[in-house]
Amino acid sequence: MKSTPTPAFDPVLDPNSDAGTSRDAIGLGQVAGKGLNTLHGTILTLEDISVSFDGFKALNDLNLYIRVGELRCIIGPNGAGKTTLMDVITGKTRPSHGKAWFGETLDLTKMSEVQIAQAGIGRKFQKPTVFEALSVFENLELAQKTDKSVWASLRAKLNGEQRDRIDEVLETIRLSASMSRLAGLLSHGQKQFLEIGMLLVQDPQLLLLDEPVAGMTDAETEFTAELFKSLAGKHSLMVVEHDMGFVGSIADHVTVLHQGSVLAEGSLEDVQADERVIEVYLGR
Amino acid sequence: MNQPLMVTAAQRAGTQVTVAVGVVILALLIALPLLSLLPESNSLQVSAYTLTLVGKILCYAIVALALDLVWGYAGLLSLGHGLFFALGGYAMGMYLMREASGDGLPAFMTFLSWTELPWYWVGTQHFLWAMCLVVLAPGLLALVFGFFAFRSRIKGVYFSIMTQALTFAGMLLFFRNETGFGGNNGFTNFRSILGFSITSQGTRAVLFLLTVALLAGSLFVGWRLARSKFGRVLTAVRDAENRLMFCGYDPRGFKLFVWVLSAVLCGLAGALYVPQVGIINPSEMSPTNSIEAAVWVALGGRGTLIGPLLGAGLVNGMKSWFTVAFPEYWLFFLGALFIVVTLYLPKGVIGLIKKRGEQ
Numbered sequence: 001m002k003s004t005p006t007p008a009f010d011p012v013l014d015p016n017s018d019a020g021t022s023r024d025a026i027g028l029g030q031v032a033g034k035g036l037n038t039l040h041g042t043i044l045t046l047e048d049i050s051v052s053f054d055g056f057k058a059l060n061d062l063n064l065y066i067r068v069g070e071l072r073c074i075i076g077p078n079g080a081g082k083t084t085l086m087d088v089i090t091g092k093t094r095p096s097h098g099k100a101w102f103g104e105t106l107d108l109t110k111m112s113e114v115q116i117a118q119a120g121i122g123r124k125f126q127k128p129t130v131f132e133a134l135s136v137f138e139n140l141e142l143a144q145k146t147d148k149s150v151w152a153s154l155r156a157k158l159n160g161e162q163r164d165r166i167d168e169v170l171e172t173i174r175l176s177a178s179m180s181r182l183a184g185l186l187s188h189g190q191k192q193f194l195e196i197g198m199l200l201v202q203d204p205q206l207l208l209l210d211e212p213v214a215g216m217t218d219a220e221t222e223f224t225a226e227l228f229k230s231l232a233g234k235h236s237l238m239v240v241e242h243d244m245g246f247v248g249s250i251a252d253h254v255t256v257l258h259q260g261s262v263l264a265e266g267s268l269e270d271v272q273a274d275e276r277v278i279e280v281y282l283g284r
Numbered sequence: 285m286n287q288p289l290m291v292t293a294a295q296r297a298g299t300q301v302t303v304a305v306g307v308v309i310l311a312l313l314i315a316l317p318l319l320s321l322l323p324e325s326n327s328l329q330v331s332a333y334t335l336t337l338v339g340k341i342l343c344y345a346i347v348a349l350a351l352d353l354v355w356g357y358a359g360l361l362s363l364g365h366g367l368f369f370a371l372g373g374y375a376m377g378m379y380l381m382r383e384a385s386g387d388g389l390p391a392f393m394t395f396l397s398w399t400e401l402p403w404y405w406v407g408t409q410h411f412l413w414a415m416c417l418v419v420l421a422p423g424l425l426a427l428v429f430g431f432f433a434f435r436s437r438i439k440g441v442y443f444s445i446m447t448q449a450l451t452f453a454g455m456l457l458f459f460r461n462e463t464g465f466g467g468n469n470g471f472t473n474f475r476s477i478l479g480f481s482i483t484s485q486g487t488r489a490v491l492f493l494l495t496v497a498l499l500a501g502s503l504f505v506g507w508r509l510a511r512s513k514f515g516r517v518l519t520a521v522r523d524a525e526n527r528l529m530f531c532g533y534d535p536r537g538f539k540l541f542v543w544v545l546s547a548v549l550c551g552l553a554g555a556l557y558v559p560q561v562g563i564i565n566p567s568e569m570s571p572t573n574s575i576e577a578a579v580w581v582a583l584g585g586r587g588t589l590i591g592p593l594l595g596a597g598l599v600n601g602m603k604s605w606f607t608v609a610f611p612e613y614w615l616f617f618l619g620a621l622f623i624v625v626t627l628y629l630p631k632g633v634i635g636l637i638k639k640r641g642e643q
């Protein structure tokens with residue numbers, strides 16, 4: 001994988017390093033402006049993104065735009081590059097070329113995972129990952145939007161407002177009764193919900209959700225669909241899912257990924273009627 | 285290990301027992317040096333040998349606690365903590381050597397027919413500067429090493445091997461006479477500290493009490509850390525570092541903080557160890573010493589605050605008995621102990637006690 005060289009000076013020791021405000025001050029200077037700016041209504045811009053693993057192109061000149069407040073579903077067969085796409089957006093994988101902008105001003109290809117998260121992109125992983133040795137409540141406490149520097153963590157104490165917010169989210173994800181249980185003891189579906197809850201308290205502008213309803217019952221899936229629909233508008237969501245029923249119930253706009261690039265885009269009916277899409281799904 | 289929000293009655297009872305036991309042990313530790321001041325004819329008198337032995341074990345207990353902060357909480361297994369301990373010890377030793385040699389050069393330098401002090405010895409005749417060195421030498425080394433290691437995201441076995449290599453390199457460096465730290469003999473034949481004779485009962489008692497205070501202080505710091513959000517972030521670093529980054533935390537700063545803190549605690553322990561034991565030499569940096577420290581923590585129970593203290597006490601208590609009774613078998617026994625703990629006591633002795641308590 002060809003990667004962009006990391007800046008010579010990493011703001012590791014700067015406890016106040018938050019994306020968009022301090023980056024210029026510490027001399028990285030690659031970011032044009034400060035903070036998230038979505039003046040033209042586009043929250044995420046991906047252009048000509050390519051990622052290759054030892055010559056294998058997981059993403060191939062991919063173009064994707066997501067508008068503010070949109071709920072976008074990404075579908076595609078296994079290995080289409082959906083997870084890799086999220087890796088690129090969150091800074092886990094660097095594209096070999098292409099542009100990735102968060103809002104108008106933040107260049108995702110130049111930011112670290114931490115900076116991207118602090119700038120307002122939250123992610124739920126395909127395999128649910130929670131902090132197993134911590135309680136459900138503590139998982140939410142860590143994820144909650146606040147100053148996440150070393151010094152702040154040393155003296156942090158939850159205030160009433162933060163506690164209320166966590167209680168509210170616990171209610172939403174239906175884990176109030178298990179709030180002091182260790183997260184490692186939760187069922188697969190409960191972990192999925194906990195991770196979604198962690199995203200909610202993190203309060204990002206853009207939420208990336210990788211197969212959020214895998215392992216959930218029908219009722220839970222339906223509930224999640226409602227939850228996501230209620231989030232859209234205030235937040236922008238990008239949901240990867242194989243469950244077409246779920247996709248149909250939430251998305252008005254669907255992108256089909258195939259072999260690392262966009263095959264089709266449009267409403268679910270439109271893309272399902274698209275011959276190339278049918279071929280990809282049936283010819284698999 | 286973590287403080288659940290709702291503490292059950294059973295846990296609360298457990299805490300009370302722990303506190304009670306802690307208070308009793310603390311009282312004993314304070315009584316011990318006082319009893320050592322009694323005249324030898326008194327049957328309650330504690331011998332200098334016993335006092336030194338217990339003091340030494342207390343220093344090791346501080347190392348175990350410091351190691352547990354990085355290993356048990358943050359998941360960074362250091363096999364080089366002996367280096368930080370030895371550096372603190374050497375810094376104290378420099379002062380003691382200057383104190384012993386008065387205006388002249390320390391004896392080993394005269395022996396090498398050196399005529400002036402190397403630059404890094406400047407100011408070491410002042411106790412305060414030596415105390416600064418006790419903190420700075422291990423602290424700065426840990427800061428620089430940690431900065432690069434964590435920036436390059438070195439973890440797991442690689443991290444352990446690097447720390448082991450670091451202490452080994454330190455040992456080789458200090459073995460050389462040219463390094464200016466007394467070569468393989470190290471420092472010994474101390475006379476006084478701040479003008480007080482190093483072998484007098486009073487000095488020994490004060491050093492012992494200081495060690496108890498440092499242990500209690502370290503325990504308090506560890507307890508505060510473990511209960512803070514910082515402690516929970518460390519647990520998250522240990523279990524799912526990537527997830528933590530996507531939550532917006534930079535793990536490097538957290539690791540660096542606890543790593544440097546741990547190194548400084550070891551340095552302070554080393555500084556108290558040297559005047560009590562009366563010698564410091566490069567063998568303190570030998571890789572086996574650092575590995576042994578990891579055994580204390582594993583045996584006691586990592587990720588707890590009491591476990592490492594228990595482990596250090598048990599292993600060293602057994603060691604001092606073994607090395608008198610059957611010296612040649614100690615290392616075999618230590619190896620066997622490690623295997624048994626790994627196989628049957630993954631949570632250490634503390635885990636066993638807790639399990640008993642729950643039943």
Ligand SMILES: Nc1ncnc2c1ncn2[C@@H]1O[C@H](COP(=O)(O)OP(=O)(O)OP(=O)(O)O)[C@@H](O)[C@H]1O
Pocket residue numbers: 053058076077078079080081082083084085126
């Ligand atoms: N780190 C990696 N090294 C090598 N190849 C990789 C790596 N990560 C992903 N790939 C490859 O890239 C391709 C796309 O993977 P990706 O995980 O993005 O697929 P996906 O669309 O998420 O699939 P699924 O629906 O099964 O989750 C796959 O062929 C995968 O094998």
Ligand SMILES: [Mg+2]
Pocket residue numbers: 082083084126210
């Ligand atoms: Mg995937």
